[in-house]
Amino acid sequence: MDKLINAPLRTTQDYIAIEDAFGASNYKPLDVVLARGEGVYVWDVEGRRYLDCLSSYSAVNQGHCHPKILAALTEQAQRLTITSRAFRNDQLGLFYQELCALTHSHEMLPMNSGAEAVETALKVARKWGYEVKGVAEDRAEIIVAAENFHGRTLAIVGFSTDPVSRHGFGPFAPGFRIVPYGDAARLEAAITENTVAVLLEPIQGEAGVIIPPPGYLQRARDLCTQHRVILILDEIQTGLGRTGKLLAEEHDGIEADLSLVGKALSGGFYPVSAVLSNREVMDVLKPGEHGSTFGGNPLACAVARAALRVLIEEDMIGNAARQGDYLLAALKDIRTDRIKEVRGRGLMIAVELQPDAGGARRAAEALMRRGILCKETHGNILRIMPPLVITQDQIDEALPHFRAVLMGGD
Numbered sequence: 001m002d003k004l005i006n007a008p009l010r011t012t013q014d015y016i017a018i019e020d021a022f023g024a025s026n027y028k029p030l031d032v033v034l035a036r037g038e039g040v041y042v043w044d045v046e047g048r049r050y051l052d053c054l055s056s057y058s059a060v061n062q063g064h065c066h067p068k069i070l071a072a073l074t075e076q077a078q079r080l081t082i083t084s085r086a087f088r089n090d091q092l093g094l095f096y097q098e099l100c101a102l103t104h105s106h107e108m109l110p111m112n113s114g115a116e117a118v119e120t121a122l123k124v125a126r127k128w129g130y131e132v133k134g135v136a137e138d139r140a141e142i143i144v145a146a147e148n149f150h151g152r153t154l155a156i157v158g159f160s161t162d163p164v165s166r167h168g169f170g171p172f173a174p175g176f177r178i179v180p181y182g183d184a185a186r187l188e189a190a191i192t193e194n195t196v197a198v199l200l201e202p203i204q205g206e207a208g209v210i211i212p213p214p215g216y217l218q219r220a221r222d223l224c225t226q227h228r229v230i231l232i233l234d235e236i237q238t239g240l241g242r243t244g245k246l247l248a249e250e251h252d253g254i255e256a257d258l259s260l261v262g263k264a265l266s267g268g269f270y271p272v273s274a275v276l277s278n279r280e281v282m283d284v285l286k287p288g289e290h291g292s293t294f295g296g297n298p299l300a301c302a303v304a305r306a307a308l309r310v311l312i313e314e315d316m317i318g319n320a321a322r323q324g325d326y327l328l329a330a331l332k333d334i335r336t337d338r339i340k341e342v343r344g345r346g347l348m349i350a351v352e353l354q355p356d357a358g359g360a361r362r363a364a365e366a367l368m369r370r371g372i373l374c375k376e377t378h379g380n381i382l383r384i385m386p387p388l389v390i391t392q393d394q395i396d397e398a399l400p401h402f403r404a405v406l407m408g409g410d
């Protein structure tokens, strides 16, 4: 122990050794230790440059250390960082106004992590169910999809279908029903008089960029309206430009009752999430019934306002659509029987390898050695999600490496 604490830190292996010695083992990261980021690039402690093709799961859509968000952060940090919600602050109202205007929402509720936004929506939906829909006490049901990912809190992992996320963490909260993703008939069959909400990802990210069949989300919207059920769309990964629209629901021409955003809401500087309410569902919450010490703090609000501003002003959403089309087409052009499918929307792209193609982890490690950072999911799926500021030249630089590795090279 003493030896480790006193060892001078220099190489990648040194940093990995102390992480392994003192950190919980709940992650299995690639063996790269990053020290700096700018735009689409990050650099490791030994000075090697990498193209970031994960964007921290969509938390840095705006690119690393965006100068305008950084300026907002440092300016606000010198003025006022937190007031708690016991008092008001001069950033919160502006954040509300700007995000509601941008997303055509009536009201919003700020939290910090994505999981907290999900938990907030579940609580609001249940309360709405009891107070407005008239569901009998403690009978509310919320329908979720198989293979979902909504975060890591107890309520959320309780309705996960991933054994690794669930095993050993029970008992779990009741009141959730799981239906297959993309199957509107099964969704309809699961709705009862006690159903208060349906919670879906517009595209399932962690499941491996699973895009539902055309018409599914519209059908889910119609069913919710017809049966007086709240549609909650978790846009924490798909939202804020990732799919080439501000919110992925726009691809389907629908509006959720509650939309959840997080991750890129702060451009990666700070945990900021929000529940956007498109009906007066949010009005069921009364003072004292829900909250968060850090939720809505002025530093978070100032950072989020800047993160939203650059997303729009610098046309990152349009760029995501254009570069996404380009990258998707180029990846689909790679002819090898090692690839099972290439799919995506905007810059949310996955390459699914055949089961005998050596695994996505091998591909991610080979790409890392070539200066590209990607992460595998579910063994055979490689997710490719660069920051939305990527240029065609930068994609062209990366493509030979994707080609070589996906064709089996090191």
Ligand SMILES: *Cc1c(COP(=O)(O)O)cnc(C)c1O
Pocket: 057, 112, 113, 114, 115, 116, 118, 149, 150, 151, 152, 201, 205, 206, 234, 235, 236, 237, 238, 262, 263
């Ligand atoms: C990342 C993610 C979450 C959880 O966000 P945290 O900030 O990690 O709590 C929830 N839903 C989706 C779709 C996500 O991708």
